[in-house]
Amino acid sequence: MTQFNQLAAYQKDLNLRELPLVQIMTTDLISVLPTETMDKVNELFQTNAIHHIIVHDEHCNLKGIIGKEDLVRLFHNLTFIKREREEKFNQHFLSTVYVEEVMTKQVASLKETDTLGIAADIFRENLFHALPIVNEEEKVVGIVTTYDLLKLAY
Numbered sequence: 001m002t003q004f005n006q007l008a009a010y011q012k013d014l015n016l017r018e019l020p021l022v023q024i025m026t027t028d029l030i031s032v033l034p035t036e037t038m039d040k041v042n043e044l045f046q047t048n049a050i051h052h053i054i055v056h057d058e059h060c061n062l063k064g065i066i067g068k069e070d071l072v073r074l075f076h077n078l079t080f081i082k083r084e085r086e087e088k089f090n091q092h093f094l095s096t097v098y099v100e101e102v103m104t105k106q107v108a109s110l111k112e113t114d115t116l117g118i119a120a121d122i123f124r125e126n127l128f129h130a131l132p133i134v135n136e137e138e139k140v141v142g143i144v145t146t147y148d149l150l151k152l153a154y
Contacts, residue, residue: 022113024152025112025141025142030054038071038074050068062138065130075090119149
């Protein structure tokens with residue numbers, strides 16, 4: 001790669017770092033309330049190609065996030081036997097556990113005016129893969145995931 005090509009690639013990366021999150025965030029959110037039960041979360045994960053669900057109150061204030069791995073940890077406590085009786089037990093158990101009991105409550109979020117570079121830096125420094133995006137009124141308006149960054153890059 002010539003020095004010019006290296007500089008051009010660097011400039012392209014620099015411009016991407018300045019891209020506002022509002023231009024790449026997912027706004028068609030799948031979300032739940034803290035008072036809903038985990039059987040709803042299970043259904044949402046089974047019927048949608050997603051890995052994170054935003055938890056907000058009735059006014060769209062961010063309360064937490066649930067990742068698919070949270071559901072897997074919850075299932076770890078259930079039986080994996082796939083007989084009808086055990087499946088009914090599992091479903092009943094999920095219907096008794098509230099989202100607020102499982103969700104991650106300490107959630108990093110960004111503003112829709114923040115940049116892709118800020119999100120990328122946070123993803124590199126931390127162990128999570130999704131960032132809720134809020135507006136000036138602190139209402140949830142979107143989500144950015146590591147998958148969104150990969151889609152942008154490739």
